[in-house]
Amino acid sequence: MGNAFDQANHNSNFALVQAVNLLSLAAVVAQAWDTLVSFSNEVEYLWRGRFRFIKALYFGSRYGMLAVQVMNQYLNFRLRVDPSICRGALVFKPIVAQFGLMLVEIILLIRVYALYNQSFKAKYLLLAIFIISTAMETIGNAMVVHDLAKARGCETPGVDNKALALSGVGAGLCQSVIFIATLLNLCLGRRRRTPLTSLMLREGVVSFILLLVLLAVLMAFEVVRELYVKDGDAKGIGEVVFSWYLALISIAGSRLILNMRQVAAQHLSLLRQEPERDPTSNEESIYLTSLFD
Incomplete structure (x- = not known):
């Protein structure tokens, strides 16, 4: 009877490992596949011209995060x-998680800055929000890393909920400002919207929802792991x-970045083909495309 139970337990563990x-x-394949299908557009729209900060963000998001994966x-x-x-692996994950989140936050903040015509006020307001939110995320993440560094063997130690809350509030602050600023531009700039600004507004809202869901899932998993799930059972789900x-x-x-660059290049081409068009009607698009020249 005992042997049968042990065999069944072994089979279930094996099935769990295989599923994990x-x-x-599948996550690696999805990431690699997106890299492959986007490669031709990447070469056409991003490999040309000067190597600017926005391109560094792209290559960090694309290839830096692929290397991390x-x-x-x-x-x-x-x-x-x-x-x-085990200890090194536990410390590695929260560090690269914040790195990835910070990349996307910077990209979204730059897009909002462009939507507001790269104004002086927008620049310093968004910079202040980024500094405050990043400081909160970094402090919270440092507390998490400090707790994980105490791990003995492969058992994940408990993480201070205050650390999770601090990181969550920092990320939430940044995303909320981005979302509200995007919605304001969506409402106030309806009459003078171009295809480029429309794309940025739509993607800004979608990105906010995606990041909100990802952060909520990560924090909910950590809370559930500590309260209800044995550490051994949680490892596979966590992976x-x-x-x-x-x-x-x-x-x-x-x-x-790639979608915005593609539409920006197409819009610039259209402007060159129609030089008689009133440039003031395309002021926002000119500011947006200037980020990539």
Whole structure:
């Protein structure tokens, strides 16, 4: 009877491991596939011209996060055969999670800055919001890393809920400002909207919802793990959640830049073909495209 129970338990654990591997691999495939299908547009719209900060953000979101994903999958595999690296793997994840989130936040803030015609007031207001939110996220994340660094073996120690709350409030502050500023522009600039500004407004709202969901899932998982789930049972779920977090953050950040660059290039081409058009009617688009010249 005992042998049958042990065999059933072994089979269920094996099935769980296989499911985790498959779902984590699916995240890698999705991220790699998006890189491949976007490569021709990337070459056409981003490889030309000077290497500016916005391009650095793109390559960080696309290839930097892809490298992070590969490293994450490697660590997940190594953990099963070499538990001695558990502490390093635990510390690695919150650090790269904040790195990915920060990339997307910077991209979204730059887009809002462009939507407001790169005004002096918008620049310093958004910069102040970024500094405050990043400081809160960094302090909260440092507290999380400090707790995880105390791990013994592969058992994940409990994380201070205050640290999670501080990080969440910081991220929420930044995203809320981006969302409200985008909605204001959506309402106030309806009459003078161009295809480029319309794209940015739509993607801004979608990005806000996506990031909100991702952050909510990550924090909810951590709370549920501490309260209800045994650490061993949570590891597989955590690997899948984190793999998809990295993939979606990478796809969102790189797509935000690539789509805007593509529409900006098309709009500039249209302006050159119709020089008689009143330039003041395209003032917003001129500010937006100037970020990529």
